Amino acid sequence: MRKRDYKxxxxxxxxGKRTVVSFILLVLFLVVMYIVQPEIMxxxxxxxxxxxxxxxxxxxxxxxxxxxxxGIDLSIGGVICLSNSVAALYMPDSIPGMxxxxxxxxxxxxxxxxxxxxxxxxxxxxxxxxxxxVNYVLLGISLLILxxxxxxxxxxxxxxxxxNFGQVSVSMIIVVLIVICWILIRRTRFVRNVYVVGCNxxxxxxxxxxxxxxxxxxxxxxxxLAALAGLWRTxxxxxxxxxxxxxxxxxxxxxxxxxxxxMAGGMGGAIGTIAGAYILRLIQDLLTFMGAKSFxxxxxxxxxxxxxxxxxxxxxxxxxxxxxx
Amino acid sequence: xxxxxMRQISKKFGNVHALEKANFSANKGDIMGLLGENGAGKSxxxxxxxxxxxxxxxxxxxxxxxxxxxxxxxxxxxxxxxxHQELSLVxxxxxxxxLFMTEEEKPYRRKTIKELNKKAEALFKKFGVEDIDCTQYVxxxxxxxxxxxxxxxxLAFEFDILVLxxxxxxxxxxxxxxxxxxxxxxSKEGKIIIFISHRLQEINSICEQITIFRNGTSVxxxxxxxxxxxxxxxxxxxxxxxxxxxxxxxxxxxxVLLHVENLRNGELTGVSFELHAGEILGIGGLSGQGQSExxxxxxxxxxxEGKIEIKGKECRLRSTASAxxxxxxxxxxxxxxxxxxxxMSVKENITLASLGKIRKGIFLSALKESQSVKKMIExxxxxxxxPEVQVVTLSGGNQQKVVLAKQLLxxxxxxxxxxxxxxxxxxxxxxxxxxxxxxCQEGKAILFFSTDTEELVHMCxxxxxxxxxxxxxxxxxxxxxxxxxxxxxxxxxAV
Numbered sequence: 006m007r008k009r010d011y012k013x014x015x016x017x018x019x020x021g022k023r024t025v026v027s028f029i030l031l032v033l034f035l036v037v038m039y040i041v042q043p044e045i046m047x048x049x050x051x052x053x054x055x056x057x058x059x060x061x062x063x064x065x066x067x068x069x070x071x072x073x074x075x076g077i078d079l080s081i082g083g084v085i086c087l088s089n090s091v092a093a094l095y096m097p098d099s100i101p102g103m104x105x106x107x108x109x110x111x112x113x114x115x116x117x118x119x120x121x122x123x124x125x126x127x128x129x130x131x132x133x134x135x136x137x138x139v140n141y142v143l144l145g146i147s148l149l150i151l152x153x154x155x156x157x158x159x160x161x162x163x164x165x166x167x168x169n170f171g172q173v174s175v176s177m178i179i180v181v182l183i184v185i186c187w188i189l190i191r192r193t194r195f196v197r198n199v200y201v202v203g204c205n206x207x208x209x210x211x212x213x214x215x216x217x218x219x220x221x222x223x224x225x226x227x228x229x230l231a232a233l234a235g236l237w238r239t240x241x242x243x244x245x246x247x248x249x250x251x252x253x254x255x256x257x258x259x260x261x262x263x264x265x266x267x268m269a270g271g272m273g274g275a276i277g278t279i280a281g282a283y284i285l286r287l288i289q290d291l292l293t294f295m296g297a298k299s300f301x302x303x304x305x306x307x308x309x310x311x312x313x314x315x316x317x318x319x320x321x322x323x324x325x326x327x328x329x330x
Numbered sequence: 331x332x333x334x335x336m337r338q339i340s341k342k343f344g345n346v347h348a349l350e351k352a353n354f355s356a357n358k359g360d361i362m363g364l365l366g367e368n369g370a371g372k373s374x375x376x377x378x379x380x381x382x383x384x385x386x387x388x389x390x391x392x393x394x395x396x397x398x399x400x401x402x403x404x405x406x407x408x409x410x411x412x413x414h415q416e417l418s419l420v421x422x423x424x425x426x427x428x429l430f431m432t433e434e435e436k437p438y439r440r441k442t443i444k445e446l447n448k449k450a451e452a453l454f455k456k457f458g459v460e461d462i463d464c465t466q467y468v469x470x471x472x473x474x475x476x477x478x479x480x481x482x483x484x485l486a487f488e489f490d491i492l493v494l495x496x497x498x499x500x501x502x503x504x505x506x507x508x509x510x511x512x513x514x515x516x517s518k519e520g521k522i523i524i525f526i527s528h529r530l531q532e533i534n535s536i537c538e539q540i541t542i543f544r545n546g547t548s549v550x551x552x553x554x555x556x557x558x559x560x561x562x563x564x565x566x567x568x569x570x571x572x573x574x575x576x577x578x579x580x581x582x583x584x585x586v587l588l589h590v591e592n593l594r595n596g597e598l599t600g601v602s603f604e605l606h607a608g609e610i611l612g613i614g615g616l617s618g619q620g621q622s623e624x625x626x627x628x629x630x631x632x633x634x635e636g637k638i639e640i641k642g643k644e645c646r647l648r649s650t651a652s653a654x655x656x657x658x659x660x661x662x663x664x665x666x667x668x669x670x671x672x673x674m675s676v677k678e679n680i681t682l683a684s685l686g687k688i689r690k691g692i693f694l695s696a697l698k699e700s701q702s703v704k705k706m707i708e709x710x711x712x713x714x715x716x717p718e719v720q721v722v723t724l725s726g727g728n729q730q731k732v733v734l735a736k737q738l739l740x741x742x743x744x745x746x747x748x749x750x751x752x753x754x755x756x757x758x759x760x761x762x763x764x765x766x767x768x769x770c771q772e773g774k775a776i777l778f779f780s781t782d783t784e785e786l787v788h789m790c791x792x793x794x795x796x797x798x799x800x801x802x803x804x805x806x807x808x809x810x811x812x813x814x815x816x817x818x819x820x821x822x823x824a825v
Contacts, residue, residue, distance in 0.1 A: 019673060019720060192693045194685045201682065204671040211631065211668050212683040212736070213654035271673060 023265030075270030083143025088235025093156025093245020118228020122221030203270030363537030612790030
């Protein structure tokens with residue numbers, strides 16, 4: 006009886022458990038990192054890391070939405086490249102102009118996401134196929150408008166985004182804002198429906214959820230956030246690159262999955278993805294510190310990912326076994 | 331001892347006995363008809379025979395030799411051929427490739443493809459098939475021809491036992507004649523034929539022996555001449571342990587909630603009916619006669635021609651969302667796959683179909699949500715520690731209650747219930763029946779499909795029995811008996 010009371014008192018949802026696991030991992034890595042390199046816990050260091058990871062983090066949150074609804078978005082890299090190129094070339098040097106341009110670019114990304122979602126739901130094509138091909142189109146367009154790395158975003162734009170309020174960087178504020186936004190929108194009907202569609206599309210449909218709409222919206226969000234990621238990248242590098250952003254697609258999936266989001270859909274959340282982004286960075290830093298060659302970083306990331314997915318899958322399987330037996 | 335014997339076969343799924351010490355036997359040259367209601371154990375028997383399911387107890391003997399049947403392939407090697415109701419053809423392969431797919435040698439070299447076609451032609455000639463081109467791709471064939479190919483596929487190899495499980499459902503009348511001719515020929519060659527059909531007429535015209543299954547065991551083995559239709563129906567039905575049913579409320583009012591006229595699409599032909607306020611209207615018949623199609627159309631999940639009027643207003647149901655908005659809710663057949671989101675919590679599942687009602691601005695109100703969930707949990711007495719636990723962890727009966735709670739929370743005027751009592755324990759059934767009546771006394775209506783005839787008779791104000799996509803009979807008052815439902819279900823007229 007006492008055990009039951011305790012259960013009632015702190016009940017952690019399955020999504021919560023997954024998030025907790027990712028944060029335990031994060032703390033583990035932090036502890037290890039702290040032992041070998043105590044300055045990791047300095048505020049300024051965290052600000053630097055956040056600056057470096059924010060682009061991936063934004064992309065990862067978008068990917069998380071799509072994964073939650075049971076899809077996958079491989080065009081994230083393309084959108085980042087396009088957004089990066091356009092911003093680097095055409096960002097005007099006036100404050101209203103900058104704001105307007107940023108809004109336009111985010112709208113463009115959202116539009117691309119909508120297009121993905123429309124093709125996927127209207128013609129019933131695999132998300133993998135559509136976003137994979139759209140990615141190539143976007144990379145091509147980026148190369149058309151910016152054939153080589155370059156561009157010159159206004160310095161005011163760069164310094165505004167990389168500004169530090171005392172010790173607190175803009176990127177850290179953005180991360181906090183993301184957390185607050187997520188907690189708020191987690192309570193909306195739309196996000197509830199995203200989870201339902203990801204878990205059981207048929208049941209969602211039979212309960213009056215407009216499945217295509219929900220899916221389309223997740224792709225739109227993913228596109229919009231990827232465009233934001235591109236804008237951030239422009240400031241971070243103070244230049245544009247037509248193809249460097251393409252390397253963001255796979256890591257965006259990686260951090261979602263490390264953060265506890267299931268690739269089968271319906272499980273996980275954006276908070277975990279944030280943890281995932283930091284974990285990925287810590288893995289890289291740790292290996293660099295140990296003097297390992299850079300390719301070891303990728304190898305280790307891969308192994309780590311396989312293990313994470315495997316563990317999640319085992320947990321799910323155990324649950325399934327319980328259901329059947 | 332008979333040539334072919336299945337002795338004391340038992341098979342349990344969970345806590346349900348699909349087969350309980352069932353016996354079945356046949357001799358060389360027999361054409362054996364297998365009859366029984368839904369869930370009587372016919373298909374489980376066939377699955378056990380062809381190696382898809384493994385029996386818990388019992389043994390199968392052919393010519394005195396024990397058959398192992400560890401896999402479908404091994405069962406085939408031991409002489410069993412089954413034509414399943416669902417087609418198992420590969421649509422992107424030619425007819426001849428399909429026919430010999432189970433053969434060991436690899437048929438994909440050029441030379442062998444020619445050989446295959448030759449073999450297929452020989453097979454067609456042997457069995458008198460003229461209307462199929464064996465080089466055609468299966469995807470280009472109409473359903474009736476696919477069914478024929480499926481039958482021929484079973485005949486392409488040596489066998490001792492041929493099982494035809496509802497193999498005639500897609501065939502034209504002419505093809506059925508061809509099949510009967512074939513069956514007679516095979517029986518003369520000394521094969522054992524087991525024929526399963528929902529058309530009693532067919533069983534009467536082709537079978538010499540009849541075995542009737544009921545509640546997972548065989549209740550009668552007889553020569554066809556010894557039984558008439560009435561006796562068969564009575565035997566299929568038997569005397570079951572009477573369940574508990576609340577007394578009929580007779581809350582039917584004159585007001586028409588749902589008026590359906592001449593609904594038709596691929597599966598439905600001219601379905602018309604009226605559903606009154608306070609009425610429980612029963613839909614009977616064996617499953618797969620268009621009932622699920624009808625429910626999906628009424629719920630906006632599938633399209634159909636015809637007229638649907640809700641409360642006197644004609645409307646087009648384009649999506650499930652629009653049906654819900656107009657006050658129609660569906661409790662589907664498979665709660666795990668269609669009704670519930672299993673990994674999500676009881677709370678989230680209960681409010682799934684009525685999120686619009688617990689909104690506060692753009693957010694979902696946690697307070698309103700937990701209040702309505704609490705109300706439903708109390709009303710339906712769902713046994714759960716907290717509303718936060720995953721639905722997966724609940725028992726089957728409680729899961730079904732969650733489905734019911736979800737739809738009742740949406741407060742629909744018209745509730746479509748599709749075989750909701752399957753796999754549910756007696757106590758839960760009782761609670762469900764009470765809820766159904768309560769619902770109707772509030773002036774709402776229920777369209778109730780059930781494969782359990784007893785339920786229909788005890789719960790409904792009147793019953794339509796479906797047969798091959800049509801409303802074959804409307805049973806009212808005294809004609810509303812289990813016998814009549816079964817009679818119409820198997821294509822006979824009601825008395």
